[in-house]
Amino acid sequence: MSLRYQAPRGTQDILPEDQAYWDYVRDTASRICRLFGYERIDTPVFETASLFTRTTGEATDIVQKEMYVFRDRGGQELALRPEGTAPVCRAYLEHGMGSRPQPVRLWYWAPIFRYDRPQAGRYRQHHQLGAEALGDSSPSLDAEVIELLWRFYQELGLSNLTLYLNSIGDGQCRPQYVETLRRYYRDRLAHVCPDCQARFHRSPLRLLDCKQEQCQPVIAEAPSMLEHLCGPCRDHLSEVGRYLEAVDVPYTMQPRLVRGFDYYTRTVFEVHPPEEGAQSALGGGGRYDGLVEMLGGPPTPAVGFGTGVERIIIQLKRQEVPVPAPGRPQVYVAWQGAEARLPAFRLASELRQKGISVLLATGDRSLKAQMRQADARGITYVAILGPRELQEGSITLRRLADGYQETLPASALLQRILSP
RNA sequence: GUGGACGUGGCCAAGCGGUGAAGGCGCCAGGCUGUGGCCCUGGAGAUCGCGGGUUCGAAUCCCGCCGUCCACCCCA
Structure with a gap:
């Protein structure tokens, strides 16, 4: 039979036989979030486009080439949500959550849209579970959010995951570090890959994340962010580490870990499954102390994560984690x-x-x-x-x-x- | 966005220039008159992803498109 219609590229139907996985992940998510005192929030599937261009970063791939942008009949420029954090911040401001007891702890479960080239584990529509804690800068909150993510995976029954932790500094120390890094690379541009030559201008921190063979020696000798953190950032990071150790959440320092959004400050983290492979990251997040302010709000420190449901389900299947069978008619x-x-x-x-x-x-x-x-x-x-x-x-x-x-x-x- | 592999009934899959396009799973029906799981028999279901070209002849060769997958990129 020739298919008259197919689901659009990079999208998929979730058939009844897969729903047991979805129910399992969703139920576990909602239980764990409640356990940590996070309240559910749902935001619209589309937002004013500039909400994302302003916060995620003009130069990021997500904004540059992956957003679904369209005009509605009234001429408004809208975008299908390409990430979950900015909408939550917008809602926080719009509903005056700054006058609720701080921090405000929220979680969401939402479809996310990115015009990527599809691959296994990478789709144009995927779903994320996210949690955000706004209005408090304590390192304990970073650790809380990370622990929540970690317990969630644990509770699902996933094993052999690795949590990578890093700090990318703040407005005090990062600009200086980026300058130092640029200076270091300037003389070595001839020895790095074309991508890195572009990164040098566009997003220098990403230079450290390059996987090309030829760039490895240059990366190995590059100045480390960790050694260029200002005092407060350094203290913050070590406090986060101390909290994680106190609750036995194992982490690995990864000084080369950088994230794809511009709004992160200080803490960043990612969780990876055991397999090697391109789009393996299960989840990630970090602190974004400047984001609410970028949206016109008062200075509001915050931290959160997002984790991909489809990738979690792939991992559950790969690890053969049993999920509760759906109820059958009696x-x-x-x-x-x-x-x-x-x-x-x-x-x-x-x-x-x-x-x-x-x-x-x-x-x-x-x-x-x-x-x-x-x-x-x-x-x-x-x-x-x-x-x-x-x-x-x-x-x-x-x-x-x-x-x-x-x-x-x-x-x-x-x-x-x-x-x- | 770059490079590559692949695309045969709902699923798996043989065939690789001339076949009625195997087979398995699944689906439907029957194996005597009211009964499942095993077994047996039969049936439905395919413009061989779509479109063009080469050829006397194409699922099989060529081109384009669509889609999936892999690596890069990026990220969940």
Whole structure:
């Protein structure tokens, strides 16, 4: 069959057989977030485009080439949400959350859109779980957010993950460091890859993150951010580390870790699965003390993370983590003969009203076919309503697991199902 | 955005210039008259991703498009 329509490139349907994973991740997320005292927030799928261009950074890839931007009929320039943090900050400001007890702890579960070239684990529409804590600069909050993310993965049953931690400094020390880094690279530009030559101008911190063979020697000798942090940033980082150690969240310092958004300050982190591979990062985040101010609000320190649901599910499958099976209907109502059609429909309805999930046979199949169906769907009981039962006001109840079956008065059916 | 691999019924998959385009799973029906899971039999379902070209003849060769996947890039 030639497909007239396909889901747009980089998007996918989540079929019933996959929903068990989604339910599992979503339920776990909501439980853990509640456990940490985070409250759910939902923001629109699209926002004013400049919300992202202003905060994420004009020069970042996300803004430069990955945003879905469009004008609505009123001429407003809008963008499909390419990341979760800026909208939360916007909502924080818009609803005066600055006058709630600080910090304000929020979490979200939202589709994210980026016009990327699709690959396994990289889609044009994907979903993120995120948590943000706004209005407090304590390092304990960085650690709290990181612990929340870590416990979430743990709770899901994922293992062998690595948490990388770094600090990229703040307005005090980063500009100086970037200058130092540029000075270092200036003489060596001839020895680095073309991408790095571009990074030198566009986003110098990314130079440290290059994976090209030829750039490694240059990176190895490059000045480290960690050694150029100002006092407060250095203290902040070591405090974060101390808190993480106190709650046994294992981390690895990764001085080359940089993130793709311009708004980060100080703490940045990422979590990776054991496999090598390009788009492996499961989640990441950091502190963004300047973001709310960028949106026209008062100085408001904040920290948060985002983690990709699709990648988590890939990882759950790869690690063969068992997820709870979806609930199946308990009873299949089979019937035979035209006279039984209406009574069967009524029986199904009555059982459902008692809270028992029921599948009713459709059409006019043979009893054999109905049994086959019930079996294929993993149902517990088949209630049979045929001429015989109709005549004597009874129902035959068959347990599929062992084939035990009895015919009982219709009034006793419910009782029998509930207490076998 | 760059480079590469791939694309056969819902799923897996053989075929690689001339076939009625295998097979398995799944689906539907039947194996006597009211009953599942195994087994047996039968059936439905394919313009071989789409469009063009080469050829007497194309699923098989060539080109373009679409899509998936891999590496880069970037990130979740």
